Ligand SMILES: NC(=O)C1=CN([C@@H]2O[C@H](COP(=O)(O)OP(=O)(O)OC[C@H]3O[C@@H](n4cnc5c(N)ncnc54)[C@H](OP(=O)(O)O)[C@@H]3O)[C@@H](O)[C@H]2O)C=CC1
């Protein structure tokens with residue numbers, strides 16, 4: 277007898293079987309896991325990233341897991357032509373890639389936020405604009421992967437937060453524009469907390485952030501589910517994302533104090 281969770285998963289799998297899905301930033305981390313979930317669901321998948329050898333390995337694994345088809349486009353999103361990814365129709369666009377950033381105080385290097393805006397924001401806008409005609413035809417979905425850092429300021433992720441806040445501005449406004457246009461395309465903004473991707477960069481911050489990171493596999497599945505169910509936002513992990521959002525709006529001074537407690541600031545200053 278299936279649990280309600282199991283029944284929902286079956287429904288999601290049927291919704292995505294045979295669907296055409298693009299996942300950006302899928303050579304590692306959360307994006308890689310999303311590709312594997314979609315493969316198990318029997319989707320037609322296109323994945324992007326810069327590192328071709330990693331994309332080839334993920335593609336092989338997706339084929340073995342049951343993808344209806346799998347293709348990849350390698351290259352940096354700073355200068356990727358969206359058209360190279362958009363062939364033959366689209367049902368879901370999952371924008372997930374992210375540029376490297378430093379976890380620490382912002383010291384005024386303006387070139388870093390400039391580059392990060394290109395990678396984390398303007399390429400999301402360009403991909404969305406190019407995909408919209410196909411998504412309007414298929415009544416599809418756009419899923420933008422963001423962060424708690426894109427809803428609540430953080431002292432150690434200033435450039436990164438700048439880009440994630442921008443995603444909220446663009447996709448929340450685009451959602452309203454599509455509603456006014458009666459265009460049946462859903463926009464899902466995924467607000468994520470700390471996720472365990474096992475990368476060196478994540479380990480570099482683990483000694484500073486007090487809470488335990490959530491599993492990338494579950495995170496990836498929740499992102500896919502939120503897009504398939506056409507949710508406006510996903511908050512994952514639910515508690516560690518929703519509580520700071522409530523505090524931000526109702527008790528901002530307490531949130532400031534909390535930030536001091538959930539991050540070992542002295543340790544950051546030494547990184
Ligand atoms: N991990 C976490 O704790 C959290 C993550 N998130 C968000 O989740 C998403 C995925 O993060 P995560 O899995 O941790 O990241 P990873 O660093 O593990 O993966 C990032 C992906 O983006 C690709 N990428 C990086 N730079 C570029 C570029 N210039 N052009 C094209 N592709 C690029 C990488 O591949 P390649 O290097 O081969 O190009 C890789 O596939 C991001 O949007 C991130 O902001 C949000 C909150 C918390």
Ligand SMILES: C[C@H](CCC(=O)NCC(=O)O)[C@H]1CC[C@H]2[C@@H]3C(=O)C[C@@H]4C[C@H](O)CC[C@]4(C)[C@H]3CC[C@]12C
Pocket residue numbers: 374375376377378379423424425426428429430433468469470471475477478481485
């Ligand atoms: C420091 C991480 C980025 C490392 C990086 O550049 N990786 C790419 C590479 O190495 O090539 C940050 C990536 C995600 C951040 C976390 C996040 O977004 C959720 C929380 C937001 C909150 O405001 C601060 C704590 C976070 C856990 C935040 C910490 C920094 C990242 C792990």
